[in-house]
Amino acid sequence: MGNMIGLFVVCGVAQMFFPWWSMAVAAFIFGFVMVEGKNDFVVFAKGFCGVALLWICVAALQFFTTSQIIATRISDLFSLPHPALCIAVCGVVGGVVAGIATFSGCQLRQAMFD
Amino acid sequence: MKWLKFTCSLVVLIFVVITGNSRLPIGNNKALPPLGKFCDPFHGFWANGESKTQTTLSLPALKDEVTVVWDEREIPHIFAKNERDVSIAQGYLTAKYRLWQMDFLARVASGRLCEVVGNRAKKLDEENRRIGLTFAAERTVAALEEKAPQVKKLLDAYCEGVNAYINSLSYEDYPVECKVLDYKPELWSPLKTFLVQKYMAKSLSYRSEDREMNNIIAAYDRKTMENLFPLKNSTSPIIPSGTEWAFTPHGIKDDKNARNTNKIYDIPFPNRPDMIKGSNNWAVSGKKTLSGRPMLSNDPHLKLFMPAIWLEMQLSSPEVNVYGVTIPGLPGIVIGFNENVAWGMTNSVWDVIDWYKIKYKSDKKDFYRFDDKWLPTTKRREVIKIRGEEDYVFDVVYTHHGPVSFDEPVPIALRWTAHDPSLEFKAFYILNRAKNYDDYRKALTYYDSPAQNIVFADVNGDIAITPNGKFPIKPDGFGRMLEDGTTSSTEWKAYVPYEHRPHIKNPESGFVSSANQHPTDDTYPYYYNGRFEYYRNVRINERLAKMQNITIKEFNSLLNDNYNVHASTVLPTLLKMVKGDDADSKSAIEILQKWDYNNDPDKIAPSIFYEWWRSLVPAIWDEFRDGKKYTKPGWHRTVEIIVQDPRSKWFDNVTTEKQETLEELAQNTFSGAVKKLSNAHGTLTSENTKWRWGNHRGCDVNHLMRIGAFSRKDLFVGGGRHIVNATRKNAGPSWRMVVELSSPIKAWGVYPGGQSGNPGSKHYDDFIGKWEQGELYELLFLASPQDRQEKCVRKLVIGAE
Numbered sequence: 001m002g003n004m005i006g007l008f009v010v011c012g013v014a015q016m017f018f019p020w021w022s023m024a025v026a027a028f029i030f031g032f033v034m035v036e037g038k039n040d041f042v043v044f045a046k047g048f049c050g051v052a053l054l055w056i057c058v059a060a061l062q063f064f065t066t067s068q069i070i071a072t073r074i075s076d077l078f079s080l081p082h083p084a085l086c087i088a089v090c091g092v093v094g095g096v097v098a099g100i101a102t103f104s105g106c107q108l109r110q111a112m113f114d
Numbered sequence: 115m116k117w118l119k120f121t122c123s124l125v126v127l128i129f130v131v132i133t134g135n136s137r138l139p140i141g142n143n144k145a146l147p148p149l150g151k152f153c154d155p156f157h158g159f160w161a162n163g164e165s166k167t168q169t170t171l172s173l174p175a176l177k178d179e180v181t182v183v184w185d186e187r188e189i190p191h192i193f194a195k196n197e198r199d200v201s202i203a204q205g206y207l208t209a210k211y212r213l214w215q216m217d218f219l220a221r222v223a224s225g226r227l228c229e230v231v232g233n234r235a236k237k238l239d240e241e242n243r244r245i246g247l248t249f250a251a252e253r254t255v256a257a258l259e260e261k262a263p264q265v266k267k268l269l270d271a272y273c274e275g276v277n278a279y280i281n282s283l284s285y286e287d288y289p290v291e292c293k294v295l296d297y298k299p300e301l302w303s304p305l306k307t308f309l310v311q312k313y314m315a316k317s318l319s320y321r322s323e324d325r326e327m328n329n330i331i332a333a334y335d336r337k338t339m340e341n342l343f344p345l346k347n348s349t350s351p352i353i354p355s356g357t358e359w360a361f362t363p364h365g366i367k368d369d370k371n372a373r374n375t376n377k378i379y380d381i382p383f384p385n386r387p388d389m390i391k392g393s394n395n396w397a398v399s400g401k402k403t404l405s406g407r408p409m410l411s412n413d414p415h416l417k418l419f420m421p422a423i424w425l426e427m428q429l430s431s432p433e434v435n436v437y438g439v440t441i442p443g444l445p446g447i448v449i450g451f452n453e454n455v456a457w458g459m460t461n462s463v464w465d466v467i468d469w470y471k472i473k474y475k476s477d478k479k480d481f482y483r484f485d486d487k488w489l490p491t492t493k494r495r496e497v498i499k500i501r502g503e504e505d506y507v508f509d510v511v512y513t514h515h516g517p518v519s520f521d522e523p524v525p526i527a528l529r530w531t532a533h534d535p536s537l538e539f540k541a542f543y544i545l546n547r548a549k550n551y552d553d554y555r556k557a558l559t560y561y562d563s564p565a566q567n568i569v570f571a572d573v574n575g576d577i578a579i580t581p582n583g584k585f586p587i588k589p590d591g592f593g594r595m596l597e598d599g600t601t602s603s604t605e606w607k608a609y610v611p612y613e614h615r616p617h618i619k620n621p622e623s624g625f626v627s628s629a630n631q632h633p634t635d636d637t638y639p640y641y642y643n644g645r646f647e648y649y650r651n652v653r654i655n656e657r658l659a660k661m662q663n664i665t666i667k668e669f670n671s672l673l674n675d676n677y678n679v680h681a682s683t684v685l686p687t688l689l690k691m692v693k694g695d696d697a698d699s700k701s702a703i704e705i706l707q708k709w710d711y712n713n714d715p716d717k718i719a720p721s722i723f724y725e726w727w728r729s730l731v732p733a734i735w736d737e738f739r740d741g742k743k744y745t746k747p748g749w750h751r752t753v754e755i756i757v758q759d760p761r762s763k764w765f766d767n768v769t770t771e772k773q774e775t776l777e778e779l780a781q782n783t784f785s786g787a788v789k790k791l792s793n794a795h796g797t798l799t800s801e802n803t804k805w806r807w808g809n810h811r812g813c814d815v816n817h818l819m820r821i822g823a824f825s826r827k828d829l830f831v832g833g834g835r836h837i838v839n840a841t842r843k844n845a846g847p848s849w850r851m852v853v854e855l856s857s858p859i860k861a862w863g864v865y866p867g868g869q870s871g872n873p874g875s876k877h878y879d880d881f882i883g884k885w886e887q888g889e890l891y892e893l894l895f896l897a898s899p900q901d902r903q904e905k906c907v908r909k910l911v912i913g914a915e
Contacts, residue, residue, distance in 0.1 A: 019151070020150050020156070020158065024131050059160055063160075066163030066164040067160050067164075067874060069874050069878075070160070071160070073823045074159050090153040090158075090160075093134070093149050093153045097130050097131060100123065100130055107123050107124075108124075110116050111116040111117045
């Protein structure tokens with residue numbers, strides 16, 4: 001759990017300054033440094049949840065402050081039944097990339113040191 | 115093994131990141147936006163919400179501070195200490211509101227849309243390159259630079275402002291359309307401004323039926339063509355009948371031999387002049403108004419789009435204080451008013467296009483015949499970069515007539531006034547600063563294309579109107595079909611001198627008006643042709659003649675006038691010819707009989723008449739069914755034949771052996787129309803709201819890229835084609851403005867859309883409701899940044915450092 005919050009913070013900070021893929025770099029490093037690699041699925045899930053949560057929180061914050069209109073139009077554009085689903089879709093997109101990055105980072109460490 | 119696992123996962127990761135950063139083709143020439151980039155809540159579409167209020171801004175290009183005040187409707191009122199700073203600030207704010215739209219319009223005009231949308235724009239890109247819009251824009255930039263350097267400097271300042279905004283952007287600030295299509299907005303330039311202007315010139319004046327007339331002559335004879343498409347039967351022209359022409363016209367020698375034609379040209383010719391575009395404007399003198407001051411009104415009818423065509427602003431400096439609307443990309447104000455004058459435009463459909471058949475010396479197309487010589491051509495290499503495909507490369511051949519826009523089956527060169535170097539920007543520069551009638555007249559001397567009927571009123575009490583533009587002098591009947599390009603005898607040799615262009619000031623009637631009708635009656639000494647309006651003008655002039663003690667209420671009622679003059683002239687005749695054969699058609703007849711001819715949104719009769727007329731016209735003109743070769747006579751001529759010549763041969767359907775009559779056509783098309791409506795909407799009852807005009811036809815304001823989610827559809831509005839309230843399914847009054855030339859000036863206006871071009875802003879479409887209701891906002895014309903503070907919501911001082 002603590003791991004995931006770490007990832008959440010690191011990726012959040014990275015994305016404030018760099019493009020979206022900076023979170024993949026951060027998740028990779030996070031996987032390399034922080035995650036124990038006993039169970040492949042758990043490794044992926046940690047990366048996935050950390051960034052999915054980050055993207056969902058930030059998207060929700062945007063939604064409830066300034067971006068409700070644009071989210072409604074984009075959900076309409078992609079035929080999503082409810083604008084809030086936009087938030088979930090974004091969470092999944094971010095989560096998948098981060099999950100793979102974390103997994104990959106973790107694999108590198110195992111290959112190098114274990 | 116572990117390294118293998120790592121390598122595999124790394125490959126997957128790289129693949130996923132690259133995929134998330136690129137567009138995903140989903141077939142059918144479509145693609146999804148780059149998912150990772152687009153969904154990113156920090157920089158993706160989520161960042162395109164309501165913009166944060168800017169509290170500080172500095173533009174190093176400025177000489178002095180500029181103060182901008184926004185009113186409740188998000189209209190910026192720019193106050194600067196010199197006119198150059200006004201232009202910089204206008205450029206910056208225009209880009210802030212409408213960057214994507216500007217970029218898009220310039221791309222369309224230059225034939226570069228394929229670069230961002232792929233090959234689905236190939237046809238449009240090719241057309242715009244073949245008719246030489248970029249060539250036209252380049253010549254106009256050069257003309258402005260040479261002949262009006264002061265105005266050019268202001269244009270440069272405007273571009274600097276636009277680019278200051280563009281340079282301040284990072285991905286998260288890009289317009290959402292750029293994110294959807296995944297491209298970067300390009301820097302702005304004077305050429306792009308003129309590309310936007312040429313885009314408008316194309317939209318308003320690139321209309322020609324020369325090929326169709328040619329083909330009708332070839333299939334029938336010249337007399338038939340002239341009978342079906344008469345030139346000289348104006349109804350209520352802009353310059354009232356009986357006005358004397360106080361000049362000696364320039365003569366032109368006519369060589370009729372050069373104008374024989376007998377070949378049918380079955381070629382993919384340019385767009386039909388779509389009659390969607392029209393406009394109304396009028397002005398009344400103080401003796402007809404309650405305030406005793408002149409009043410002016412204008413509503414340009416254009417294809418309606420989101421983001422809206424127009425952007426509203428006030429521009430103020432010691433040299434100028436003007437309010438109105440402009441098209442994003444064009445500096446200054448196009449339609450509006452200042453402290454002394456007001457002006458408005460309607461399109462003149464005076465034909466300013468001709469097509470010349472070219473004879474090349476050889477297939478190399480290096481030389482073409484002209485009189486007894488072979489003249490060299492020039493070639494312009496056009497490279498259309500198509501996203502995801504190979505470049506499409508071709509040459510466009512230029513002759514002294516203009517670009518050879520079509521090569522097959524015969525090469526045809528385009529002669530069009532929009533290609534000639536011109537100084538419209540100087541005209542607008544002077545109009546924006548005009549103090550009186552003389553300034554207005556002076557401004558118009560610089561205005562060539564697209565030709566407009568420019569109405570005027572000022573605080574001194576003068577009103578005037580001028581159908582104005584660069585009009586070639588042509589012999590009678592010239593230029594209605596393809597002309598011979600191998601001889602100088604068919605060339606345009608001279609243009610109607612400015613003083614000879616139709617014009618009227620302070621007529622006795624107390625009003626002037628235009629609605630795309632004939633500029634003059636038959637006594638005007640110069641020949642011209644075009645597809646002119648026959649109905650809106652009649653209604654406007656009738657109502658204006660009767661109006662007294664006019665206030666904004668009367669003008670707004672005229673702007674929203676739904677009276678269908680066309681229906682009133684033909685429906686009584688048609689109704690006598692039909693019987694109801696079932697319950698719905700019996701009720702339909704009854705409804706039409708009781709109709710007051712108003713196309714109001716809650717009425718059913720307009721829906722029935724519309725569908726009926728729409729199927730009757732092609733049934734009558736079955737001879738001209740092939741839209742690639744022919745065009746159909748106008749509504750006015752069709753009504754004349756129905757009412758005056760009910761036994762005309764045109765009512766027969768040429769594909770059947772039987773001799774059809776008008777009665778049969780009327781009955782069949784009526785039954786068909788009612789059936790179509792019943793099938794679509796169910797049984798006709800007064801409660802069945804689907805039959806109502808505002809629901810059956812309604813109005814959609816589509817996004818420029820036709821993105822449904824960024825459009826506003828199904829607006830409940832009335833009006834129609836050839837009706838003063840010219841609202842149609844996708845077109846209509848794009849800006850309604852009324853100005854009272856009192857002191858201080860009072861003005862009202864509305865356009866269907868909103869100031870912001872960002873679909874994520876509440877100001878994207880916040881004027882639509884008001885427009886749909888046919889109401890106007892009171893416009894806030896400020897004397898200073900401190901004026902009427904209770905109406906203003908925020909202020910920004912833009913620093914020069």
